[in-house]
Amino acid sequence: MSKMRIAIMGYGKIAKDQHIPAIAKREGVELVAVVSSRTDAPDGIPVFGSLNELAESDIKVNAIALCTPPKGRAKIAREALSKGWHVLLEKPPGATLREVETLCDHAASTGLTLFATWHAQYNAAVDKAAAFLADQEILSFAINWRENVRKWHPGQTWLWQAGGFGVFDPGINALSIATKIIPVDFHVDQASLFVAENHQAPIAANVSFSGAFAKNASAEFDFRTTGDEIWTIKVKTKTHLLCLEQGGSLLKIDGETVLEQHADEEYSAIYARFVELMQNGQSDVDLAPLKLTADAFMIGERHNVAPFAG
Template identity: 50%
Template sequence: MPAGGPIRIGLVGLGKIARDQHLPALDAVEGVELVAVASRNAAHDTLPSFDSVEAMLASGIEIDAVSLCTPPQGRFEQAAAVLAANKHLILEKPPGATLSEVEALKRMAAEKGLVLFATWHSRFAPQVEAARAFLADAAIRSVSIEWKEDVRKWHPGQQWIWEPGGLGVFDPGINALSIATRILPRPFRLVSSDLFFPENRAAPIAASLSFRDSAEVPVSAEFDWRQTGPQTWTISAETDKGRFELTHGGTRLVIDGAEAPSAGMEEEYRGIYRRFVDLARTDASDADFSPFIHVCDAFTLGRRHVVDAFHDEAA
């Protein structure tokens, strides 16, 4: 790590999420500097660009850490190459295609003394920490998660999300689970799962999940990629302190109908890189895979239902 200077980042993957979120965040956050990009299908306008992470790492450019923003399928080999080159590693969500591979990366990073940061951008939404504080001493009676959006709006033409390892509706659903595992005061486990697969796809377009926390409080989750019009990203709870609603993906908090004061603009990806600066400066990893574990459990316990075919006009 350069003494006193910014952490030099190599970015792998230059798709929609990298252009919309990672590039602006890297430009805005103090303590990091984007120095190179690797992508099979795109190049940065001004920075050195390579067609693979291996080529970027072999280029001689001084890189301290690599941020992986590629689809989860095939990411393990890229991540392993980063760690083999003794670079710190940032994983865009989901951290991988399987639980065994992300656990292997965690071991590899620990053996080399490298920082591994499994990012969950929704945890950095502005009202998430206020929600966590409210629920910390609340008597929670029930929790309901409703995460419904239009896949054509957010993932136009992205075929990898429908393939094995792409997670389907759990690509956004894992955002809800990342918030829930952060704000709920007790761990929860899956007890039933219904998954709805389009007849022409290998990944679900909707899911209905039932959990119980360690005090047997029910937690339900409904994920759906077929919603048009206004989108729904809400976690609500019935508590002894009133009805709790965290809405708009964690940007608004409402208690018994009264909205909490604004926590400022949404800066989720800036929060990710600020957190990474702190981790890198202290040689500490943050590899919480609990949201991904819940997704894997959903597939393990999932009862399969076949629904109408899905056709993406943008494909």
């Protein structure tokens, strides 16, 4: 089988740190081009300023991974599909629910693959947690997701703009895990959004959930952490306490370590899934994490906080 020839659009931190290494070590795919306003790229890989420039070149492309900011990404994805390319979407898949839903319909009409990735779900520890909780009686869960925005998102000013998601850009990773491992329905009940006076998107947020469990569940997201990042989800069942730490790569049950996976394996698994989808003529677009985020923005109380230089 010939390799899937993939281009990347948006050559920022996530593309450099995760997509490029994952493609390099994954059988069945190869990087053939970068589309970016920047001129840097991996050695030997040509850079194009637009999708049209790439399409008009003599480089054959099967698929494109969109690592651009979420606002405007759906329009780019439609353009890529119109050129006959399969499309991989970095998380979150778009800025609004309706645009992603419409994009799904459009992709289905073309017969091409549309893959909305949630990298935090691609951990063996997350899979094992989901399997363990499948037959458990859930009492509640608590998400604690805190990181230093200057460390993890340097120079990414789009985060603070309307449609940039702010602290929900990492927070949606936690929601993607929760929607995968919690075996009962739940929804946003209340939310508080803390927005710096010089920005549009929240720098921190507290969210509470209601659902088919005995007690309310909660999530706390914060971009202002200066120490070590905290990426933890705790789930209380009638008989056990399950804890996912380190962004979903470390699983503990009742305080005992059950499984630990290196986080850098997430994107390798994503590209394995992308190849599988393309070969089978399928798409995979999970909107549950985006729906929870949208609901938090819809009903959340806005609280202004001091200006922040992100």
